[in-house]
Amino acid sequence: MSGDPSKKRYVSTFRMYLQPSVQDQDSSAGGGSLGNGPTPGTVVSRSRTYPVQLATENKPGPAAELNPPRFTEPLKDCTVDEGCDIVLHGVLAGSQPFHISWLHNGEPVHFGTPSLDGVVVRLVVDDCLPEDAGAYTCVAENAAGKTSSSAAVCVRGLPVQLKDPPKQVEVRAGETARLQCCFSSSFPVAACWIHNKDQVVDGSRIWVENGDKHSTLVVAEAQASDVGSYIIVVRDRKGWVQHAVSLTVIDRPQPPASCPVISQISGSSLVLSWSGPCYDGGSAIVGYVVETKKEGPGEPGEWKELTGCCRSTSYRVRSGLEPLCEYSFRVRAYNAVGISRPSKESDIIKMDTEGKVQEEPQIYEDFVIDTTNKVTDHYTVLERLGMGKFGQVFQLVHKESGRVCAGKFYKGRRSMEREAARREIQLIKSLHHPKLVQCLGAYDSRSEIVMVMEYVAGGELFERIVDDNFEHTEPTSARYMQQILEGMRYIHQRNIVHLDLKPENVVCVDSSGTNIKIIDFGLASKLDPTTPLKIMQGTPEFVAPEVISFEPVELATDMWSVGVICYILLSGESPFQGNSESETLALVTAAELEFDEDFKEISDQARDFISNLVKKDVRRRLSCDEALAHPWMASFATANPRYTKTLPKEKMKKYLAKQKWKKTGKALLALKRLALLSSKVDGTSRPTSPGEDPGLTPEVEKALKSLEEKLLSQPYFSQPLMDQVVPRGSTVHLICNIQGYPDPEVEWLKEEESLKESSRLRVEYEEDGSCMLLLADAESGDSGLYTCRAANSQGEAHCSARLSVEG
Numbered sequence: 001m002s003g004d005p006s007k008k009r010y011v012s013t014f015r016m017y018l019q020p021s022v023q024d025q026d027s028s029a030g031g032g033s034l035g036n037g038p039t040p041g042t043v044v045s046r047s048r049t050y051p052v053q054l055a056t057e058n059k060p061g062p063a064a065e066l067n068p069p070r071f072t073e074p075l076k077d078c079t080v081d082e083g084c085d086i087v088l089h090g091v092l093a094g095s096q097p098f099h100i101s102w103l104h105n106g107e108p109v110h111f112g113t114p115s116l117d118g119v120v121v122r123l124v125v126d127d128c129l130p131e132d133a134g135a136y137t138c139v140a141e142n143a144a145g146k147t148s149s150s151a152a153v154c155v156r157g158l159p160v161q162l163k164d165p166p167k168q169v170e171v172r173a174g175e176t177a178r179l180q181c182c183f184s185s186s187f188p189v190a191a192c193w194i195h196n197k198d199q200v201v202d203g204s205r206i207w208v209e210n211g212d213k214h215s216t217l218v219v220a221e222a223q224a225s226d227v228g229s230y231i232i233v234v235r236d237r238k239g240w241v242q243h244a245v246s247l248t249v250i251d252r253p254q255p256p257a258s259c260p261v262i263s264q265i266s267g268s269s270l271v272l273s274w275s276g277p278c279y280d281g282g283s284a285i286v287g288y289v290v291e292t293k294k295e296g297p298g299e300p301g302e303w304k305e306l307t308g309c310c311r312s313t314s315y316r317v318r319s320g321l322e323p324l325c326e327y328s329f330r331v332r333a334y335n336a337v338g339i340s341r342p343s344k345e346s347d348i349i350k351m352d353t354e355g356k357v358q359e360e361p362q363i364y365e366d367f368v369i370d371t372t373n374k375v376t377d378h379y380t381v382l383e384r385l386g387m388g389k390f391g392q393v394f395q396l397v398h399k400e401s402g403r404v405c406a407g408k409f410y411k412g413r414r415s416m417e418r419e420a421a422r423r424e425i426q427l428i429k430s431l432h433h434p435k436l437v438q439c440l441g442a443y444d445s446r447s448e449i450v451m452v453m454e455y456v457a458g459g460e461l462f463e464r465i466v467d468d469n470f471e472h473t474e475p476t477s478a479r480y481m482q483q484i485l486e487g488m489r490y491i492h493q494r495n496i497v498h499l500d501l502k503p504e505n506v507v508c509v510d511s512s513g514t515n516i517k518i519i520d521f522g523l524a525s526k527l528d529p530t531t532p533l534k535i536m537q538g539t540p541e542f543v544a545p546e547v548i549s550f551e552p553v554e555l556a557t558d559m560w561s562v563g564v565i566c567y568i569l570l571s572g573e574s575p576f577q578g579n580s581e582s583e584t585l586a587l588v589t590a591a592e593l594e595f596d597e598d599f600k601e602i603s604d605q606a607r608d609f610i611s612n613l614v615k616k617d618v619r620r621r622l623s624c625d626e627a628l629a630h631p632w633m634a635s636f637a638t639a640n641p642r643y644t645k646t647l648p649k650e651k652m653k654k655y656l657a658k659q660k661w662k663k664t665g666k667a668l669l670a671l672k673r674l675a676l677l678s679s680k681v682d683g684t685s686r687p688t689s690p691g692e693d694p695g696l697t698p699e700v701e702k703a704l705k706s707l708e709e710k711l712l713s714q715p716y717f718s719q720p721l722m723d724q725v726v727p728r729g730s731t732v733h734l735i736c737n738i739q740g741y742p743d744p745e746v747e748w749l750k751e752e753e754s755l756k757e758s759s760r761l762r763v764e765y766e767e768d769g770s771c772m773l774l775l776a777d778a779e780s781g782d783s784g785l786y787t788c789r790a791a792n793s794q795g796e797a798h799c800s801a802r803l804s805v806e807g
Helices: 022-028 415-428 461-465 474-493 555-571 581-590 604-611 624-628 631-638 650-678 698-711
Strands: 070-073 078-081 086-093 099-104 113-117 120-125 134-142 145-156 161-163 168-172 177-184 190-195 206-210 214-219 228-236 239-250 261-263 270-273 287-295 304-310 314-317 326-334 379-388 391-398 404-410 439-444 449-454 506-508 516-518 713-719 724-727 732-741 745-750 761-765 770-775 784-792 795-806
Touching (some): 070 145, 078 086, 086 134, 086 145, 120 134, 161 239, 168 177, 177 190, 177 228, 177 239, 190 206, 190 214, 214 228, 287 314, 304 314, 379 404, 415 449, 461 506, 474 555, 474 604, 474 624, 474 631, 555 604, 555 624, 604 631, 713 784, 724 732, 732 784, 770 784
Parallel strands (some): 078 145, 168 239, 713 795, 724 795
Antiparallel strands (some): 070 086, 099 134, 113 120, 134 145, 161 177, 177 214, 190 228, 206 214, 228 239, 261 270, 270 314, 287 304, 287 326, 379 391, 404 449, 506 516, 713 732, 732 770, 784 795
């Protein structure tokens, strides 16, 4: 078109159809109906008019170049849990603008939130449901063509879940209780209720109402026997859940479990002690009513109320007892609902001329361990009083005499534990002193070993001291220490060491007096002059430095503990307690005793008394005789209570609270293990839902029946032993974790030979399954292959590790 510029020029307008090449189509095509990339044949041309301008230099002007859309990052297949968000995105290339549309299973998408941010396409479906699963296609087009990308989305249904189930249901006796639990699931659900390890079966008074989204246990005319934990088990093919609902039926409490027992008290008064009801009626016991009746010829035989507001299980009768008269007593318990029937009557007691109870002197009787009967043949077992490393203590009532006692039930899974129990019984049955708890009998059967002891009703000494009605002074503290020393002198004279003296093991005889007794001889041992005794046990705050250093213990080892108890008694602070057990042991080893501002009101004699007990050098500690002869012991005899300063109790209350927290922490380990076992519920049956066929799918039926199998399992090691290389003289810890139910019995072997506990070797087996072989002062001869063998009724498992002692 170039030429003479004076000549006339024309511009021609025409319409052009642009078609992508076959090569471009092939490069963007993808395989599979749900695969990523454009589907073959989806790229089509769309006509559009573009004016072409000619250049002034009479050169042809270039046409605008358009590129069809294509996915540089296609959609990706994904799996999403129900209730979560589906997020699909891809990245486009090509000429803009793009027009985007979404398809779900070939139909336009009318849900979710689509977006286009530049070249990024996105579709978000909030809180997806199972019906949101399927094939999603993103279609992109521009003036040059159209393409698409597809992805498969799988919505994974959630296993069954409980929706805010109740933890406790409370009704009055005679009312109807409804324990309802709602649940949600993407699959068919079956549910059943379990009580006392048996599945609840529909009856005239108790039945189950099942629905698609709930299950309700109905208990009509609720009564005391219905009280307890009810476990709902809900199962679908993806999983199962369980939840415990506690049913409380409020009613009058049952009568106190034992008749009142009369304790020795001077003057014209006496102390009654009894056991609380076995069942409190579902509501806390508020108090007790104590009644008395005058016995003898010509007496009306009417019961008279002594008090209607006793808040504990003991009561001091201070008045109303006439000389030479005979009396009997009984007790009633009451709660928010009402008052119980009376307890059994006490023995008849006769007062002497001075109004003092006539009592027989305490007689110490020897006994033979009963290997024929069980403790339950002669005693009724009531509430648990305490729990320790070697067993549990329960309150007992003799079936014939009604005497209240305490029973220590030993752990007896292993032979060495049973031997340790027998040693403690033989030792304590030979100790007869007013300041030591007395052993009254013992039972040794295949299933358990039980020691029967006198029941000491007053509680721990430190708990008594912090009571608001108790006056805490330095002279009273000296009196308590004197009693502790009298008891310790008796056992030291027999060359016996207690090795576990601490506040928890010093208890009051009754709830109102000041007499104490020493309990728990689980670690006590008789010293042999020819064989030094080394131990690796005790409570860190109270053990002596020689215990931590694994040096021979002596009678003076107990005296260190006596000094620590006295320090806490006067100040409320523990002298060596750190922020951790290791810090506490380090402070004990350093043995640097300090008297801070808590002792500013304490006498110099008391400080000197403690300082001469808490000495690192064993030879410089006071003996029991020397401590009893110390000037501080005589100070309380001459002190005038009127002019004696009352000691503060705030720090001791904090100390006791901290000790309870520690006990709770240890108890939690056992509770967690019990919770683990309770999750493996035993006993299953096929529940029915209204309007459904009672037959269950094989998956659900198998799941329900497997609950019992989950409870029973052969032993296995969740944490195996590990090989160790240690220097000579060090302490070895071989640790593993054993699971299985029933609890496996454990045996340790070295080179296939069974190991026995000794002063250097100890085995610890905790409730959570943790098992440790502790070997002190390792020698080259200790090298070898160590094996832990665990066995129960379901099978046996082994785990081994090699120990190498160098140097």
